[in-house]
Amino acid sequence: MTGRVLAIAALTFALLAPAAGAAERASLTEIEKQVMCPVCGTLLQLAESPQAQRERVFINRLIDEGKSEEEVKDALVAEYGDEVLALPPDSGFSLSAYLVPIVAFLIAAAALAVGVLRWRRAGGGDGKGGPAARAAGPSDEDAERLDADIARYDL
């Protein structure tokens, strides 16, 4: 019985271990989508310049050494600076690339909300124009003018 359990455990380990290793192994194709060719100003995936070829050789060498995707990207940053990353790092000044759109959206949403509130308040306050005023019907002045017109045109 113990022998059978050990055999199953060994078989399970033998099947799972290579899969786990393969999942962690970095891939040139994946990294090419995430880094730039600094000279071409395009994704490495799209670049065919001599510099791009050297960058691919460098990445492949690191992959062969067993480096992870993050380690390869760190090494590229050490060689070329932050600009080699297709997406800016989420720290320091580069963080503004992520924060500015969010802050701008929040400011726009807040401005819109304040505007709508003011418009509704203004509409309800003077008895003219706003949805609340329309729901309450015409003012006394309008009603008198309407009655006069109906009488004048004999409607």
Place this chain on the structure above:
Amino acid sequence: MLGVLAVVGLLVFGLASKGSSGLAVGDPVPTAPLPRLEGGGSESLAHYRGRWVLVNFWASWCPPCKAESPALEAFQRRHGGPGFTVLGIDSRDLSDDGRAFVRKYGLSYPQLRDADGDVSHDYGTTGLPESYLIDPQGKVRLHAVGTVDEEYLRSEVEPLLSGGKD
């Protein structure tokens, strides 16, 4: 309103940072320090104040840079000293590739490394190689786009070093 100001501010910053038109003859050169390609530490053009310096932007993956290297090395051997040096700046290149290039072509002049190309951008280079002759006051005297050869060095650079051409 704040959002609009933020967006306008970013646009202005972007235009200001990308809109460099490069150095012209007579302009003072940037003196930001750059790491040495070999040996560690950093250096700036300010270290060379008082000497003529032929700044040469290159990269190991650039075929014309290979073509001009022998002429630059020969010129350095002939004129290098207290009054003049060639100064290589390896731009947007892998450091190992750059060092291998220096060894392969036997370059004896000092080499700095412009990893992210910021200094190349400040100079306004449009490609590689490009060379700038800087006078002892730190101002650009000549600008060569593309390969320099022995003829160019002899007819354009040499007279300035010897004070025979102004």
